Amino acid sequence: MDVTVHLDGDPDTRIEGFFEAKVFELTERIKVLEGANAELDQQNSELRERVQKLSSRQPQWPKGYHPRRHNSHAKKHGNWQPSERHHND
DSSP states (O other): OOOOOOTTSOHHHHHHHHHHHHHHHHHHHHHHHHHHHHHHHHHHHHHHHHHHHHHHSOOOOOTTOOOOOOOHHHHHHOSOOGGGOOOOO
């Protein structure tokens, strides 16, 4: 769509041309954004499938690794023995 605007003509024609140009620019921008949205939608679906696949598989530990249970009580209070207590006599 070609828009011709004459500055010495009718002000209504100038305003109409201005809005036609704006509509054209916005239509082009919508096309660009729709393309970008389609790409992002495709990437999102691929990532969603990958996350689903990774979240549903059994965890694999490295060879020779043995997970241990963490004992927070011993670390918090130290490794003290009852004979190490101090009594106020």
